Amino acid sequence: MLKKLYQNQLYFYSIIAVIIYLVGIVGITCIPELFKPVTPLNLLLSALFILYFDKSPRKKILFFAAFTFITGWIIEWIGVYSKLIFGEYQYGPTLGLAIDGIPVLIGINWFILSYYSANLSEWIFPKTNIYLKTTFGAFLMVVIDAVIEPLCGDLDFWYWKGDHIPMQNFIAWLIFSWGYIFLFYNLKLDSNNKASRVLYVIQLIFFLALFISFKLIPYANQ
Numbered sequence: 001m002l003k004k005l006y007q008n009q010l011y012f013y014s015i016i017a018v019i020i021y022l023v024g025i026v027g028i029t030c031i032p033e034l035f036k037p038v039t040p041l042n043l044l045l046s047a048l049f050i051l052y053f054d055k056s057p058r059k060k061i062l063f064f065a066a067f068t069f070i071t072g073w074i075i076e077w078i079g080v081y082s083k084l085i086f087g088e089y090q091y092g093p094t095l096g097l098a099i100d101g102i103p104v105l106i107g108i109n110w111f112i113l114s115y116y117s118a119n120l121s122e123w124i125f126p127k128t129n130i131y132l133k134t135t136f137g138a139f140l141m142v143v144i145d146a147v148i149e150p151l152c153g154d155l156d157f158w159y160w161k162g163d164h165i166p167m168q169n170f171i172a173w174l175i176f177s178w179g180y181i182f183l184f185y186n187l188k189l190d191s192n193n194k195a196s197r198v199l200y201v202i203q204l205i206f207f208l209a210l211f212i213s214f215k216l217i218p219y220a221n222q
Helices: 002-030 032-053 058-082 106-124 130-151 167-186 194-220
Strands: 089-091 158-160
Touching (some): 002 032, 002 194, 032 058, 032 106, 058 167, 106 130, 106 194, 130 167, 130 194
Antiparallel strands (some): 089 158
């Protein structure tokens, strides 16, 4: 009975998530000035979507969420002002409320990405050792970042100096992602959260669709 209820809820909320992201694709493409400011709400809803279906002990998942949120924000702050971690970049207005130029919700983004990348890696390599799963999970995070980066200026997320995305950005992402996912597995958090895997696929399709809309279609029409 409980398993059936879980499945029904998963289907229901997954359909809602798909609808939200589909509306986002159309809205950001057609009315960007209206839809881009909604990005912070979308981040919050995505985090709640994951947490609602998470079966980890509450103290552990809250610790992981708080740790990734706080350290993620600190890493971004150091990255922006030192230019030594990711490269030279500045944040735009889309991600909402910022402290000292760094969006508060960027920490939530680190939580979401590390959580669902760890879950997806666990699903693909359920019987392998923690180091292989962690490495592949970090690779999955870099894949998402690689899809987002070409769109960051179009979406007013952040801006690279000279519109050049340095290789050190991806190396840094791989390193920090590895650390977060390794912590996830060591805490023995819920690695069978199907909702988080659904979210990874939805977000990947979302950003690929925007990439086609912002980059490929205009290029093809030139």
